[in-house]
Amino acid sequence: MEIIIQKFGGTSVADAEKIRQAAKRVIKTAEKGFGVVVVASARGKQTDQLVADALELNPNPPKREMDQLLSTGEQQSVSLFAMALDAMGCDAISFTGSQIRMMTDSVHTKARIVSIDGKRIRRQLELGKIVIVAGFQGIDEHENITTLGRGGSDTTGVALAAILGAKLCEIYTDVDGIYTADPRIYKDAVKMKQISYDEMLEMASLGAGVMHPRAIEFGKKYDVTIHVRSSSEDIEGTIITHEVPQMEGVVVSGATIQRDMAKISLVGVDNVPGNAARVFAHLAKAKVVVHDIVQTEVSSDKANLSFMISISDLVAAKEAVEQIKGDINCRSVFVRKDIAEVSVVGVGMRSHYGVAEKMFEALAEAKVNIDSITTSEIRISCSVDEDQAEKALKAICGAFELHKPAETRNA
Numbered sequence: 220m221e222i223i224i225q226k227f228g229g230t231s232v233a234d235a236e237k238i239r240q241a242a243k244r245v246i247k248t249a250e251k252g253f254g255v256v257v258v259a260s261a262r263g264k265q266t267d268q269l270v271a272d273a274l275e276l277n278p279n280p281p282k283r284e285m286d287q288l289l290s291t292g293e294q295q296s297v298s299l300f301a302m303a304l305d306a307m308g309c310d311a312i313s314f315t316g317s318q319i320r321m322m323t324d325s326v327h328t329k330a331r332i333v334s335i336d337g338k339r340i341r342r343q344l345e346l347g348k349i350v351i352v353a354g355f356q357g358i359d360e361h362e363n364i365t366t367l368g369r370g371g372s373d374t375t376g377v378a379l380a381a382i383l384g385a386k387l388c389e390i391y392t393d394v395d396g397i398y399t400a401d402p403r404i405y406k407d408a409v410k411m412k413q414i415s416y417d418e419m420l421e422m423a424s425l426g427a428g429v430m431h432p433r434a435i436e437f438g439k440k441y442d443v444t445i446h447v448r449s450s451s452e453d454i455e456g457t458i459i460t461h462e463v464p465q466m467e468g469v470v471v472s473g474a475t476i477q478r479d480m481a482k483i484s485l486v487g488v489d490n491v492p493g494n495a496a497r498v499f500a501h502l503a504k505a506k507v508v509v510h511d512i513v514q515t516e517v518s519s520d521k522a523n524l525s526f527m528i529s530i531s532d533l534v535a536a537k538e539a540v541e542q543i544k545g546d547i548n549c550r551s552v553f554v555r556k557d558i559a560e561v562s563v564v565g566v567g568m569r570s571h572y573g574v575a576e577k578m579f580e581a582l583a584e585a586k587v588n589i590d591s592i593t594t595s596e597i598r599i600s601c602s603v604d605e606d607q608a609e610k611a612l613k614a615i616c617g618a619f620e621l622h623k624p625a626e627t628r629n630a
């Protein structure tokens with residue numbers, strides 16, 4: 220039996236009517252002969268509400284307890300989904316992450332999947348049931364509940380596709396596909412028919428919250444096609460897949476904005492072998508996820524080392540830096556909050572020049588000051604003041620004509 224994974228995000232299961240609508244779509248797919256595994260997120264803004272509940276009682280809640288709490292949102296949706304299917308005369312069974320042995324590491328609130336036991340799901344599919352799995356959650360080797368990071372239900376969906384041998388994972392959400400930029404911020408953004416895993420991974424990692432980055436990594440590694448589409452309209456969305464030659468013709472595919480960032484600069488660090496390794500080993504031990512790193516030699520014996528992190532990791536990162544400061548003979552530590560990163564992404568950048576120049580010109584014209592610049596083969600990112608970030612994104616989108624379909628752009 221061919222298996223399809225259908226993942227429904229928070230807004231797509233927000234109330235009884237939405238769950239019924241999603242359930243009808245699932246039944247339609249099952250009637251075509253597919254084995255359907257549904258992955259559901261917590262309803263509406265429930266995860267946000269649970270976070271707020273926790274913070275009301277404790278400004279720094281233990282991460283293990285946070286996971287214990289946040290996982291309850293998905294547990295509710297899956298059982299409600301199964302009940303809706305049952306009411307429509309369809310045999311269904313729901314599972315939590317622990318019930319399908321969704322094993323993760325022990326990094327609470329941003330755990331990574333280690334293995335999944337597909338046997339229980341397969342058995343139920345063979346019995347003709349629709350299986351509904353709680354997204355976003357797993358358990359570690361000590362049976363503690365873990366969560367995969369905000370937006371992590373996408374990763375549950377694609378990881379299940381990988382282990383069950385499903386070729387397709389459909390992501391049903393509140394937009395009808397991947398746009399050249401977040402359509403909530405840049406109203407003129409256009410929908411893409413397809414995007415490569417590499418571009419989508421960059422976009423997702425740089426703030427395009429429509430997909431969880433780990434989901435794209437699983438998709439690429441295990442050859443799962445991901446179809447991001449609307450849960451309210453039955454139209455084609457965007458296919459995330461391997462790169463095809465014509466994708467290179469498009470220089471810039473999309474632009475992103477990443478908010479809630481902070482930058483830590485270690486000024487005047489001894490310029491000797493091993494110091495960068497010491498700093499980042501310390502940060503890794505503190506479980507801080509480091510984004511862009513810039514190191515520059517400022518004299519024969521001193522260097523400046525800066526790195527970007529999300530604001531949620533700032534306390535842990537500052538602590539780690541304080542501990543290591545003396546060992547690396549750092550003159551001073553400079554922390555900048557209220558910073559955001561705007562980026563352009565496109566595999567075509569590999570073979571085109573002038574992209575950086577055009578981006579910087581657009582920012583200059585919009586009178587946006589650039590704090591720091593980082594690049595990879597397929598992206599350019601500039602960090603800017605957070606309150607200028609939207610203006611910066613719109614200026615970049617205009618410069619690269621991201622309001623036009625790819626084939627009609629001059630930029």
Ligand code: ADP
Nearest residue numbers: 228229230392393397398400401403427428429
């Ligand atoms: P779900 O709850 O279904 O997982 P999310 O809120 O996580 O939905 O993701 C959908 C949202 O992602 C959209 O409402 C949109 O505002 C945002 N988004 C950010 N960047 C993009 C983009 N490039 N294309 C489409 N949507 C985007």
Ligand code: ASP
Nearest residue numbers: 260266355369370371372
């Ligand atoms: N419910 C979780 C969140 O809001 C996971 C998800 O929706 O993907 O982040």
Ligand code: MG
Nearest residue numbers: 228370428429
């Ligand atoms: Mg999401």
